[in-house]
Amino acid sequence: MKVICNGEEQEVRTDCTVSELIVSLGLKPETVVVECDAVILKPDEYPTRQLHEGNRLELIHFVGGG
Amino acid sequence: MLTIAGKTFRSRLFGGTGKFSSSLVMKDALEASGCEMVTVALRRIDLKNPEDDIMSMLDRQRYLFLPNTSGARDAGEAVRLAHLARASGGGNWLKLEVTPDPRTLLPDPVETLKAAEELVKDDFIVLPYINADPILALRLQDVGTAAIMPLGSPIGTNQGILTLPQIEIIIEQARVPVVVDAGLGAPSHAAQAMEIGADAVLVNTAIAVAGDPVRMARAFAQAVEAGRTAFEAGLGKQSRRAEASSPQVGLEFLR
Numbered sequence: 001m002k003v004i005c006n007g008e009e010q011e012v013r014t015d016c017t018v019s020e021l022i023v024s025l026g027l028k029p030e031t032v033v034v035e036c037d038a039v040i041l042k043p044d045e046y047p048t049r050q051l052h053e054g055n056r057l058e059l060i061h062f063v064g065g066g
Numbered sequence: 067m068l069t070i071a072g073k074t075f076r077s078r079l080f081g082g083t084g085k086f087s088s089s090l091v092m093k094d095a096l097e098a099s100g101c102e103m104v105t106v107a108l109r110r111i112d113l114k115n116p117e118d119d120i121m122s123m124l125d126r127q128r129y130l131f132l133p134n135t136s137g138a139r140d141a142g143e144a145v146r147l148a149h150l151a152r153a154s155g156g157g158n159w160l161k162l163e164v165t166p167d168p169r170t171l172l173p174d175p176v177e178t179l180k181a182a183e184e185l186v187k188d189d190f191i192v193l194p195y196i197n198a199d200p201i202l203a204l205r206l207q208d209v210g211t212a213a214i215m216p217l218g219s220p221i222g223t224n225q226g227i228l229t230l231p232q233i234e235i236i237i238e239q240a241r242v243p244v245v246v247d248a249g250l251g252a253p254s255h256a257a258q259a260m261e262i263g264a265d266a267v268l269v270n271t272a273i274a275v276a277g278d279p280v281r282m283a284r285a286f287a288q289a290v291e292a293g294r295t296a297f298e299a300g301l302g303k304q305s306r307r308a309e310a311s312s313p314q315v316g317l318e319f320l321r
Contacts, residue, residue: 005113006110006111006112006113007110008113025113025116026116027111027116028119030155031119031121031122032111032154033108033150033153033154035150040149040150040153041153042153043153043155058110059110059111059113060108060109060110060111060150060154061108061109061111061119061120061154062106062107062108062119062120062121062131062133062151062154062156063084063106063107063108063109063117063120064082064083064084064085064086064092064106064107064120065082065083065084065105065106065107065134065136065270066082066083066084066085066105066107066134066136066221066222066248066268066270066271
């Protein structure tokens with residue numbers, strides 16, 4: 001199925017969890033904050049939260065700034 | 067010692083983490099600065115080219131993280147970034163900045179006040195970045211911000227304190243710490259802010275873009291300390307008329 005991740009389409013397995021998506025993108029779940037359909041997810045939801053077709057995800061992290 | 071929202075700081079210099087040529091230079095410069103609070107920003111991850119995680123570069127025991135809301139153009143965007151920062155494990159301290167105009171990056175006072183009110187109610191420790199407006203500073207204190215961060219000059223310009231008379235009024239009226247933020251381009255600018263009684267300064271660009279950021283960080287730390295000591299020591303009054311330092315009597319032998 002397809003989800004939109006940071007503005008781009010991603011093909012994922014139907015039972016893919018948020019954690020699995022993050023890891024598959026080469027990222028560490030503890031460094032990423034996730035918005036799913038404009039709702040912020042709690043990190044402890046990542047391993048159990050399953051994605052659904054068409055979910056719009058934003059993966060955000062801290063960067064240098066003033 | 068400086069206390070903001072019940073937390074004490076030995077250093078009155080706060081650091082930024084943007085614009086450094088590498089994470090290693092940033093880490094060394096922040097260490098040399100002696101700062102205990104650092105700002106960070108939130109951005110969408112570039113999935114094609116994920117950068118190193120900045121959180122892993124910085125010791126959370128050593129630095130209090132102050133996530134900013136840079137990039138927000140109105141109160142709604144700032145509030146959204148604040149919640150993302152808190153969810154990211156950034157804590158509940160927040161540098162609130164709302165800058166609708168990318169050309170000047172000057173803060174929007176109306177949206178900043180609106181966001182501050184909402185975020186304070188939501189248990190954020192809010193440090194708002196504002197133009198050096200004494201009335202706005204009072205209004206923000208009234209809604210419960212933990213500090214006030216007036217700008218010396220626009221972000222990243224290194225022009226120093228162009229807002230001196232207004233910052234002096236803000237300091238005189240302040241019931242919370244005043245942190246001069248933005249535009250401090252040289253250690254002398256930081257010293258000047260401290261001499262007039264600012265509680266702290268926040269410096270990013272001037273250190274990050276210096277020829278040697280680590281040495282510049284040290285220079286800023288020294289300037290902040292010198293300026294603070296001078297403020298505590300009490301500066302002499304300025305005068306338009308010359309006042310001789312040497313005695314004006316006992317010169318008869320020359321005449």
